[in-house]
Amino acid sequence: MSFIVQAQGISKTFAAPAGGRLHALREVSLQARAGQLTALVGPDGAGKTTLMRLLAALLAPDAGRLAVLGHELGQGGARQPQAVQSRISYMPQRFGLYEDLSVQENLDLYADLHGVPPAVRGARYARLLEMTGLARFTGRPAGKLSGGMKQKLGLACTLVRSPDLLLLDEPSVGVDPLSRRDLWAIVQQLVEAEGLSVIVSTAYMDEAARCAQVFVLHQGRVLAQGAPQSLREKAAGLTCTAWPPAGQPPRQLQARLIDARRLIADAVPAGGAVRYIRQPHASAADVAALLQGAATQPRPAGLEDAFMLLLRQHEDGAQAGEGAAAEAAAKPVVAQAAAEVAANVAAKERPAIAVRDLVRRFGGFTAVASTSFEVARGEIFGLLGPNGAGKTTTFRMLCGLLPATSGQLEVAGLNLRTARAQARGRIGYVSQKFALYGNLSARENLEFFGGAYGLRGRELSRRVSESLAEFGLDGSAPSGLLPGGYKQRLAMAAALIHRPQILFLDEPTSGIDPLARRAFWRAITALAQGGVTVIVTTHFMEEAEYCDRIAIQDAGRLLALGTPQQVRQLAGGAPDMDSAFIAIVEQARASASETEANSGKEKSRWRLFH
Structure with missing residues (x-):
């Protein structure tokens, strides 16, 4: 089997904002085979996107040899970028759809750009529209599509010509489990039916596990490589439930385990239990003492287990002398935020949020339909649903950013219809997309938002410094140039700087790696333990296991409400939240389709007899 990519010792640096050079890739060597799925995984800032841009001939390496599809892309006169670009299709993280154009017009535009002959377009369009499920929406503007449908359209536009190599840079970021499943079904169909070669970067280890070859990148280097099964073996005998x-x-057991870095490499809630990986050197007696009598059972190692073990071992080796200082720095902001909430909240018996018959319409479209629920103080409440389900609309109403069409909303004991500005002072909000000022530094952003919430002088300076230390941020770094995970850390720091009673997190971990997600949720658990109420939307179903209760929405309607265990039971005893989510949404959609079909029959019958 031939190689479509051959890289030997490639390096790439960029000018750093504060001066000097940023090493994005350091002597990377790898080979990817034709007709296979190849995955690039690694934490934020590992160099995955830089490597993808090199493979797409959009950048040139500073050193080393790189050949793609047999064409040289290294430095010197032999470089052939056009020869590569004419044979590949590349879907970056932010694919450039034209939102004012329809689905069909976007396809036509990209076909024109790639010089696809008119004679072959009809058959190609038909197949792409069938695979993506967009055939019924060809006249709809791209801007009116849900996030999952936009990603499918982006993939369809990428594939309007038949490439020799498909490059996908985190194609499922911000996509719900149903749409993610559909996207991968399309990709795997192309690999199996057409022998298409695909290289994908991803933050989802279950996606990487589908690939023939996986490369783990960290700090610009290849940390490990191999087939998923060979990588799993690195964690063999170390994984338990x-x-x-x-x-x-x-989450309480998970927090205790993940804090014991000397003994435990990783821990994550799953199916009402906690999956953990013990460090290879940890003694059975020490781990048993840490578990405090919790029942345990060995389990097979997964790819994410191996990934987390590799990263923990690498970080522990690099930061052996820094752990205590980092841990000490991480305590003030979360602890003080929780203490202030506990001191300031008097009417603890009242819910933090009360929603009754909430409705929001946009013209003739109902985004949220008669939704009711309550959230207790100090509760972590998850709001789940497919793209376009109404989650973000609900969030914006709860934050006072969007008025409700009808219904009652109380947040932090205040009626949002009569005390919206006062309520906003008691909440923090982290949006789906980075919403801070990209031209300001991290410190300047925190100073601005702290000042907007009334902080001044020494108190503002103290809180800014504590926030930078807790979230591991360089205060001088330009916010707009930070990797995705660090942008989310900064957004979180800005949302917490005024010590809010309620924290709203709208897909806060979208696009960030498992290592960053663990750290993020450890901070959330600490906030909830101190009495801060947390409302979160997420497409990572494992994160629903951190919640006390979850609600599942679709088409603006509430489908399920309860603890994670109750929701899994509602889905017929599903083994995990991913399976439960898919089962509940698909069952509701099938029921709605049947009702609609029966309604159509009744209307036809009425017309016949009247």
């Missing part, structure tokens, strides 16, 4: 005592949220 633990069950917390009855009545205790799994």
Whole structure:
């Protein structure tokens, strides 16, 4: 089998904002085979996107040899970028759809740009529209599509010509489990039916596990490589499941385990239990003492287990002398935010949020339909649903950013119809997309938002410094140039700087790697333990396991409400939240389709007899 990519010792640097050079890639060597799926995984800032842009001939390496599809892309006179670009299709993280154009017009535009002959377009369009499920929406403007449908259209536009190599840079970021499943079905169909060669970067380890070859990048270097099975073996014999005592949220056991870095490499809630990886050197007696009597059972190692073990071992080796200082720095902001909430909230028996018959319409379209729920103080409440389900609309109403068409909304004990500005002072909000000022530094952003919430002088300076230390941020770094995970850290720091009673997180971990997600949720758990109420939307179903209760929405309607265990039971005893989510949404859609079909029959019958 031939190689479509051959890289030997390639390096790439960029000018750093504060001066000097930023090493994005350091002597990377790899080979990708034709007709296979190849995955690039790694934490934020590992160099995945830089490598993808080199493979797409959009950048040139500073050193080393790089050949793509047999064409040289290294430095010197032999470089052949056009020869590569004419044979590949590249879908970057932010694919450039034209939102004012329809689905069909976007396809036509990209076909024109790639010189696709008119004679072959009809058959190509028909196949792409069938695979993506967009055939019924060809006249709809791209801007009116849900996030998942936009990603499918982006993939269709990328494939309007038949490439020899498809490059996908995190194609499923911000996409719900149903749409993510559909996207991968399309990609795998192309690989199996056409022998298409695909290189994909991803933050989802279950996606990487579908690939023939996986490269783990970290700090610009290849940390490990191999088939998923060979990588899994690195964690063999180290992985277990633990069950917390009855009545205790799994996140409490998970927090205790993940804090014990000397003994535990990783821990994450799953299916009402906690999956953990012990460090290879950890003694059975020390781990048993840490578990405090929790029942345990060995389990097979997964690719994410191997990934987390590799990263933890690498970081522990690099930061051996920094752990205590980092841990000490991480305590003030979360602890003080929780303490202030506990001191300031008097009417603890009242819910933090009360929603009754909430409705929001946009013209003739109902985005949220008669939704009701309550959230207790100190509760972590998850709002889940497919792209376009109405989650963000609900969030914006709860934050006072969007008025409700009808219904009652109380947030932090205040009626949003009569005290919206006052309520905003008691909440923090992290949006789906980076919403801070990209031309300001991290410190300047925190100073601005702290000042907007009334902080002044020494108190503002103290909180800014603590926030930078807790979230591991360089205060002088330009915000707009930060990697995705660091942008989310900064957004979180800005949302917490005024010590809010309620924290709204709208897909806060979208596009960030498992390592960053663990750190993010450890901070959320600490906030909830101190009495801060957290409302979160997410497309990572494993994150629903951190929640006390979850609600699942689709088409603006509430489909399920309860603890993670209750929701899994509602889905017929599903083993995990991913399966439960898909089952509940698909069942509701099938029921709605049947009702609609029956309604159509009744209307036809009425017309016949009247």
